[in-house]
Amino acid sequence: MPIRVDDDAEDPRVSVLTIDRPDARNALDPEHQQALGDAVAAFEADDEKLVAVLTGAGDTTFSAGADLKRLIPTYRDRVRAGEDPPWNFGGFTATRRAKPLIAAVNGHALAGGLEMALACDIRVCSHNATFGLAETKWAIIPGAGGTVRLPHAVPLGLAMEMILSGEPIDAAEAHRVGLVNRVVPLPDLLPTALGLARSIADRGPLAVREARERVLDGLGLEHEEAMAREHEAFLRVMRTDDALEGPAAFAEKRPPRYRGR
Numbered sequence: 001m002p003i004r005v006d007d008d009a010e011d012p013r014v015s016v017l018t019i020d021r022p023d024a025r026n027a028l029d030p031e032h033q034q035a036l037g038d039a040v041a042a043f044e045a046d047d048e049k050l051v052a053v054l055t056g057a058g059d060t061t062f063s064a065g066a067d068l069k070r071l072i073p074t075y076r077d078r079v080r081a082g083e084d085p086p087w088n089f090g091g092f093t094a095t096r097r098a099k100p101l102i103a104a105v106n107g108h109a110l111a112g113g114l115e116m117a118l119a120c121d122i123r124v125c126s127h128n129a130t131f132g133l134a135e136t137k138w139a140i141i142p143g144a145g146g147t148v149r150l151p152h153a154v155p156l157g158l159a160m161e162m163i164l165s166g167e168p169i170d171a172a173e174a175h176r177v178g179l180v181n182r183v184v185p186l187p188d189l190l191p192t193a194l195g196l197a198r199s200i201a202d203r204g205p206l207a208v209r210e211a212r213e214r215v216l217d218g219l220g221l222e223h224e225e226a227m228a229r230e231h232e233a234f235l236r237v238m239r240t241d242d243a244l245e246g247p248a249a250f251a252e253k254r255p256p257r258y259r260g261r
């Protein structure tokens with residue numbers, strides 16, 4: 001399978017998507033690119049699934065990005081022939097998703113690999129991880145959101161250095177600058193990502209969805225507009241049945257039972 005899709009054994013509301021091409025360091029060729037897009041679309045469409053974890057097969061590489069021997073030349077030649085082919089690397093970097101995606105970075109996340117991790121909402125990594133936008137090494141540029149997202153994830157000067165030099169940073173530096181939330185030993189990586197996913201899956205699903213949208217929208221809005229949109233969302237979630245259940249569960253000292261309506 002180009003992309004392994006597994007249910008979390010402890011919580012069926014959580015999916016694990018694994019890019020399964022370790023012999024090519026989980027680089028995305030056209031088949032893996034299509035399969036990953038299909039897997040993410042299926043996760044988004046499945047009302048029973050609330051959170052997903054994206055990781056790479058093997059213990060050295062999350063993803064080496066777009067396949068430099070197949071996907072890039074194919075795409076490049078179509079562009080040079082005058083086309084503007086469909087463009088959505090990994091099937092999710094160019095479009096707005098509705099659900100949280102956590103990157104469990106199990107090694108090198110380079111070029112499109114880092115761009116996929118940046119398109120995830122949260123990143124955790126293992127000690128052996130590296131993070132780089134290597135595209136300029138090959139006389140191309142980040143084309144899956146790297147120039148847009150990296151300056152929001154690390155200080156501007158470091159983003160510029162990484163993008164222009166193509167040189168990676170290691171896990172410790174990524175954690176120091178806030179590109180990743182946690183750095184753990186490799187055996188603990190998936191359990192850490194799953195623990196985070198399960199805690200999010202336990203929260204009010206409509207509140208999680210609305211809050212995530214507000215964070216992403218707010219990045220590009222003026223303060224007043226962002227505050228107004230947050231207030232509209234605050235009112236929307238107040239009108240849900242789950243907003244009745246939450247405080248009631250607290251008062252009755254029991255776990256809430258949310259139904260997503």
Ligand SMILES: CCCCCCCCCCCCC/C=C/C(=O)SCCNC(=O)CCNC(=O)[C@H](O)C(C)(C)COP(=O)(O)OP(=O)(O)OC[C@H]1O[C@@H](n2cnc3c(N)ncnc32)[C@H](O)[C@@H]1OP(=O)(O)O
Nearest residue numbers: 023024025027064065066067068087088111112134143144
């Ligand atoms: C067709 C229409 C669809 C359109 C869809 C839209 C897509 C549009 C494209 C948008 C893309 C956005 C922009 C992104 C661009 C990129 O991502 S370019 C890729 C840049 N990546 C790199 O520079 C990383 C290159 N790899 C490495 O640096 C190293 O491999 C490594 C990751 C550090 C691992 O090193 P090591 O463990 O020593 O392994 P190696 O021996 O180097 O490699 C093992 C085999 O894997 C192959 N491989 C590795 N990376 C790639 C790759 N990116 N593409 C293809 N193949 C790769 C490597 O060649 C080895 O293969 P063999 O020699 O056959 O063993």
